[in-house]
Amino acid sequence: MNDAEEVKKRIDIVEFIGQYLHLKKTGINYSACCPFHDEKTPSFMVSPQRQSYKCFGCLKSGDIISFFMEMEGLSFPEALKILGDRVGIQISTKPKEVADKEKAIKDKIFAINLVAAKYYKSVLWGKQGEDARAYLLKRGISDELIEKFKLGYAPSANKLDSYFAKYSFSSKDIALAGNPQRFKYRIIFPIFDVLGAVIGFSGRILESELPKGLSPHPKYLNSPETPIFHKSRCLYGLNLAKDAIRKKDRVVVVEGQMDVISSHLAGIEEVVASSGTALTQDHIKILKRYTNKIIFAFDEDEAGQKAAYGAIKMAVKEGVDVKLTIIENFKDVGELVEKKSELWSKIVDSSLAPIEWLCKKYQNKIALPEGKKALASLSLPIIDVMASEVEKSHYTSYLARFIGVPVTSIEKALEKIDHQPSNKEAMPKIQADETREERDLELDAFVFIVACSNHLKISDLPVEDFFANSTYLKFYKEALKCYDLKGDRKGCLDNLIKSLPEDLGRLVSVVALEWDKKMAEDLEGAICEFKDIVKKIKSKKRELLKDEFARKIGEAESSGNMQEVRDLMAKLQNKLKEE
Incomplete structure (x- = not known):
């Protein structure tokens, strides 16, 4: 029995879904209004006998893991890992002692962050937080919103260290958590993961409290990267927005935490912000789990508009339905809502497609x-x-x-x-901040095949003439010979890697490390990613092939040679069948 089956065996689907929905006994099954689309008459059925669910309205169906994925916007490995932790099943490709150690560290960081969030919240509601509360009230942030977002305040005399002492946290553990006591004179915005656990903090300077001579910069100070806080994958407010995103089938992406909170004040709850970093491809992919419609509402200054343009290109590449707002006469969402909150929903509803926005x-x-x-x-x-x-x-x-x-x-x-680069066969270069999506997909596929052979079967490999890059193609043909061996396949491939040209050898080493990291964190996910890359390359080849034949067919039609047109169309069909 695999891990997924074991998890499903240990968690009753009726009890689990009952934590999200009000289930009513209907014969041998249970029913409720579907959480995935709007309806008044229940069409969502849960079967305790089959341990599955199905909505007869939107036709979504599955088991406890797929339900959890849908509700929380998680990938399969993420959902399986969380559910496994709940029932004491270790879901990891790592040795047990390594996995246990990493989990203990993460659990300690979660505990430290929770204590810090409670401390900062208590300060905000105390005497030392009076000026901070007054500032928030001036910005239109009510007590209800302060409570909703669990805001806090870090005073000049930050006593969080002594507060930590009550819980016997070591200095090493606190450092691993990013030293949450680093904040002073700042309004604290706890950052939550999608399930509502505190993973980090952002602090906005409160100028009125700042002593003369101290710089107010940076305006926002964020937690550093930690084992549980990764800025490139974290979206502020997603824990509160996910249900609204599903209901409205759209998400509004703003720049800062105050913009998110102000949007809630104006009645727009399907809103998130990146946490102290530029929007990344990972952010887009996470949002795509909830909706395919993204509205960018960045600040109207030069930096905000530049960020908006970069976000457009990423989102369009991901196949997302993108729109953008234009906030005239206001510098950002926060100022707009503070002065004319009723305009915000109208601006969101009238957002423009990228080319219309640029025009x-x-x-x-x-x-x-x-x-x-x-x-x-x-x-x-x-x-x-x-x-x-x-x-x-x-x-x-x-x-x-x-x-x-x-x-x-x-x-x-x-x-x-x-x-393409001017020299089509030149080796692609990898910059330190370059994402896999911005690189040559053929390189990623080639490296996985030659460096990760333990996880592939011959049947997983693409056809012999798969690669368009002649260098990859040459060595791929050699790699296929290694896969055909009944003996030391890995040794054969290791020797092949050593024979690669120096530039390509260096690239293979770099990308192989990335694949190693991915496989250590999520083996199944890495293999799926490789297969997805292969599919994308095949799709691209098919489109290029069709474009080439479309050109030839067009030329034949122009010259009136209908026999050649028919021959070319037949040849195209045959080639597409071969792919």
């Missing part, structure tokens, strides 16, 4: 050629990465009309976008 931003600048060129240079890369050909065509025409040029001019400009 609106440049509407007073396109009288001159420089303005047209600037708008086109920003718009074309976004149109280029759109997955839908219909959407591409629509916004190509939209941009052409707005700028006042022929559609063919925009189409020609799109064709000139460089999708």
Whole structure:
């Protein structure tokens, strides 16, 4: 019996789902209104006999693990790990002693953060927090919202260290937790994971309390990275927003914590913010678990608009339905809600698609050629990465009309976008802050095949001519010979790695370490990611093949050679079947 089956065996689905929904006995099953779509008549059924659920309205169905994934926006490994912990099943690819040690460290950090959050909250509601409460009240933040977000205050005389002493936390444990006592003169925003556990803190300086001579910078001070707090994956307010996101089928992404709280004040609860970092591809992927509609509402200053543009490109690449707000006459969401809260929901509802948003931003600048060129240079890369050909065509025409040029001019400009390095066979370079999505997918697949052979079967491997890069293709053919061996496959592949060109060898070493880390954390997830990469590469090859034949067929039609058209179409069908 595998881990998933063991977990399902130990947790009763009726009892578990009953923690989320009011279940009513209906014959041998239980019913409730579905949590995944709006309805008045219950169509969501839970079967204790089959330990499964199904909604006969939206047709979602599954077991206890898939329900937990849907409700909390978790991946399968995340959901399995949490449920396993609840029933004492160790879900890990690591040795038990290593996994136990890591869990103990994380549990201690959770405990330290909880104590710190309670301390800062008690200070805010005490005499030392009077000025902080007055500031929050001035910003329109009620006592109810303060309680909802568990806000706190770190005074000048931060006595959290002595508070920790009551709990016998060691200095080493406190340091691993990121030293939560680091904050002074700051309003404290506890940061929660999706299940409501405190994983870190953000502190906003309270200038009125700051002694003369002390710098008010940074305005926001955040917890450092810890074993439980990873800024690139953390979204402030998601624990409170997830249900509203599902209900509204959209999420509004703002810049800061105050923007999130202000949005709740204005009645927009499907809102989150990145925690002290730029939005990342991981943030987008996490939000996609809840909805495919993302509205970016960043500050109207230069930094905010630059961040918005970067977020557009990431989201469009992920296939997300993206829109953006324009907040005129206010610097950010917080100021807007403070002065005219009723406008916020109208602005969100009237948000614009990326190309429309860019055109609106440049509407007073396109009288001159420089303005047209600037708008086109920003718009074309976004149109280029759109997955839908219909959407591409629509916004190509939209941009052409707005700028006042022929559609063919925009189409020609799109064709000139460089999708590959000038030397197509040059080895791709990896920057320190580069994500896997921004790299050559073929490199990731190649490295997994040659460096992670213990986790692949011959049947998992793609066809012999899979790689477009001639260097990868050459060594992949050699790797296939190693997989055919009945003896020392790993030794054969190790020798192959040693024979790689120096530049490629270095790249393989770097990417192999990334794969090792992923497999140590989540073996099943890493293998699934490899298979997903293979699918993406195959899909890209099919699209390139179809484009090539479309061009040839078009040329044949233009010359009136219908026999060649029929031959080419038949040849295309055969090639697609071979893929």
